[in-house]
Amino acid sequence: MLKIEHVSKRLGKEQILKDVSFEVAPGEVFGFLGPNGAGKTTTIRIITGLLEQDEGTVTVNGFDVVHERSKALTQIGAIVENPAFYTYMTGKQNLVHAKNLIPGLTQVDYEALAKLVGLEGKLSKKVGEYSLGMKQRLGIARALLHNPRVLILDEPTNGLDPAGIAELREYLRAMAREQDIAILISSHMLGEMEQISDRYAIIDQGVIKSVESVRNETGAKIMIRVPEINIRDVIEALRIANYPAERLNDHIIITAPETETPAIARLIVPIADLHELTVKRMTLEEQFLQVTKKEGDSHAFAHTK
Structure with a gap:
C-alpha cells in the first residue's frame, strides 16, 4: 500500500536520508521510530509530497508521489502532533469546513465517520469543549474525509494521559483491521509503539537500522x-x-x-x-540499543508504562 524504495535526501551539505526503504501493508499499524533529528519528519514530508527526494521512489496504492502527485495524495490522510481546529465551531462544522477545501469531495457521511473514530453523538459539541483525546480523534476523522488508504500520524499520543493513549491505541488497531487501512505512526515513544505496532522500522542518522515484526522478534x-x-x-x-x-x-x-x-x-x-x-523477547528499547551500539550510538528515548 505504501512503499518507500531507496530514498535519499540531502539538504545543503547534510545528508538527511540515506537509501531509506520500507513498506506498510493494508491493515497494518507500522511504527516509524527514532530519536529527534533521525529523519522521521523528512521522510514523512517526502511521503506527503511536501518535499521531493533526490533519489528513490515513493508509491501510495501504486501511484508515484512525484510523477502522479495528485492521484497519490488522494490516497493519503495525515495529522501532525496536536491537530488545530476552530474551537468556537462544532466538530461537524470543522469537518464540513475541511471537506469544502478538498477538490472534488462532494459527499461525506459524517455520522458514519463519527462512529468510526469514536465520536458518535459528539459532533454537535463545540470543539472548545472537547478533551485532547477527542480532538485527536476529530483530527483523524478530518484525515479520513476523502477515504484515504494510508493514514500517517506524527506523534499522535503527545499530550494524552495514559487513559487517552490506551483508548487511541485500541481504536487505531481496530480501524486498521476493519477498514484495511495502512497506518504509519512516527514516534520516539518506544514503550507505546511496542503495544500498538505490528511491525516497525528504526531510523537513526538518516539510515534504516532495522525493520522487524513486534510479535515475532528476530532478536530473542x-x-x-x-x-x-x-x-x-x-x-x-x-x-x-x-x-x-x-x-x-x-x-x-x-x-x-x-x-x-x-x-x-x-x-x-x-x-x-x-x-x-x-x-x-527483547523490548523495543533493547532492540534499538542492539542495532545502534555497533556504531557507538547513544540516544535517550521517552517511555510509557
Whole structure:
C-alpha cells in the first residue's frame, strides 16, 4: 500500500536520508521510530509530497508521489502532533469546513465517520469543549474525509494521559483491521509503539537500522541451564552452529530467533542434560540499543508504562 524504495535526501551539505526503504501493508499499524533529528519528519514530508527526494521512489496504492502527485495524495490522510481546529465551531462544522477545501469531495457521511473514530453523538459539541483525546480523534476523522488508504500520524499520543493513549491505541488497531487501512505512526515513544505496532522500522542518522515484526522478534534471548561441567562444551557447540552465546552465572544466554528454540534444544540434548530453557523477547528499547551500539550510538528515548 505504501512503499518507500531507496530514498535519499540531502539538504545543503547534510545528508538527511540515506537509501531509506520500507513498506506498510493494508491493515497494518507500522511504527516509524527514532530519536529527534533521525529523519522521521523528512521522510514523512517526502511521503506527503511536501518535499521531493533526490533519489528513490515513493508509491501510495501504486501511484508515484512525484510523477502522479495528485492521484497519490488522494490516497493519503495525515495529522501532525496536536491537530488545530476552530474551537468556537462544532466538530461537524470543522469537518464540513475541511471537506469544502478538498477538490472534488462532494459527499461525506459524517455520522458514519463519527462512529468510526469514536465520536458518535459528539459532533454537535463545540470543539472548545472537547478533551485532547477527542480532538485527536476529530483530527483523524478530518484525515479520513476523502477515504484515504494510508493514514500517517506524527506523534499522535503527545499530550494524552495514559487513559487517552490506551483508548487511541485500541481504536487505531481496530480501524486498521476493519477498514484495511495502512497506518504509519512516527514516534520516539518506544514503550507505546511496542503495544500498538505490528511491525516497525528504526531510523537513526538518516539510515534504516532495522525493520522487524513486534510479535515475532528476530532478536530473542534464549536462556538455558545445563550442568556446570558441560557449560564450556555447550557454548562451543553453539558457536560452531552459529548461535551467539555467552555465560551468565550458571546460565547460557543465546541470541537467536525464537523459532530456533527447538533446533537449539536438539543440539544441546546429546551433549548435556537440559535443566531449563526459557525465552525472553527483547523490548523495543533493547532492540534499538542492539542495532545502534555497533556504531557507538547513544540516544535517550521517552517511555510509557
